[in-house]
């Protein structure tokens with residue numbers, strides 16, 4: 001029998017202690033002997049049968065070693081069919097580990113030269129700091145799920161609604177400016193920066209929508225139309241959409257004289273989530289009626305209606321990477337993040353997060369999302385898409401994390417809660433620092449063995 005030895009070293013972070021285990025679908029006919037060692041500890045692996053997938057290598061125990069795990073597999077395999085095994089290892093590793101596996105070294109495979117038989121680097125895991133790098137006090141920041149009180153401008157200015165006032169915090173200079181005080185008869189329910197970063201829309205308790213010029217702290221418009229509080233705002237160039245407790249969404253063109261140009265009716269309860277797609281052609285809205293609707297630029301009726309969530313839909317995010325890919329999250333009775341293809345009007349997947357989903361933001365720099373949660377952990381989760389494996393879970397807020405905004409460079413998020421703090425977290429890399437999937441693909445000798 002002609003055999004070769006394969007030395008396989010996998011380095012992976014300690015958190016995912018058991019994820020790499022059983023990652024190789026092993027055809028026992030191709031392996032006559034194998035052994036594993038881990039951090040100088042010899043381990044006797046088990047081979048278990050798993051349904052139709054054949055057998056898997058299950059090391060008995062894994063140990064930590066300077067913060068990382070080293071799994072060394074020494075495989076003696078038959079030459080014939082070895083390439084198929086290698087392909088299985090590559091695709092199995094990629095599928096199970098996503099980007100957590102730092103390195104996959106292969107050696108001793110001279111007898112099996114060919115595509116994929118070389119050192120293959122899988123993208124290094126990103127360290128996400130578990131603590132905020134800054135905490136700001138935000139006295140009187142409301143603990144109200146239906147409000148949207150924090151937004152970060154393209155000019156790097158954070159707007160925060162605190163009670164009857166809006167404050168601006170300049171992230172470059174740390175300078176705080178009080179933009180406005182609506183007085184005792186009104187209150188701030190939502191803030192939203194126009195894309196160019198000079199104008200801020202403010203939705204109020206009395207159903208007004210005000211436009212402020214932040215460069216001179218002047219109110220330039222006050223628009224009527226809603227009967228009740230305005231908790232959601234979304235800009236699309238000069239168009240501003242406002243969602244209200246009166247169940248309606250008003251479309252406003254701030255260049256026009258009229259306060260609003262059209263009224264979108266469909267929700268049967270308060271509108272609390274509102275996001276325009278990146279191409280400004282589709283508006284997604286979520287309501288306390290558990291409904292997620294999608295409207296186009298001209299419709300006054302929803303073009304798509306999704307009824308799968310079983311609690312209020314406040315968390316909405318469009319993918320900046322794939323046209324027509326929409327994510328939504330449900331409240332306490334639902335706890336799910338769902339993905340939709342709005343091009344084909346289909347439900348793609350569902351992830352039960354275990355807690356109320358309050359916000360979702362999709363990173364532009366990497367294909368990952370961040371969600372913020374309420375009961376019971378008040379956590380912030382960074383997810384990889386589409387595997388929905390957790391990259392990090394950040395805790396610290398003592399109230400549900402109702403507010404979320406992302407910095408203009410896409411690297412930092414700020415979260416706000418009824419614990420009256422704003423916390424700043426470094427969660428995403430800069431766009432430049434990314435090894436792209438295609439670079440990894442290119443390193444595997446022109447053949448896609450890692451998908």
Ligand SMILES: *[C@@H]1O[C@H](CO)[C@@H](O)[C@H](O)[C@H]1NC(C)=O
Pocket residue numbers: 322323324325340341343344348
């Ligand atoms: C949506 O479905 C269409 C047609 O099947 C497909 O081409 C597109 O890639 C899908 N988009 C997403 C985000 O899944």
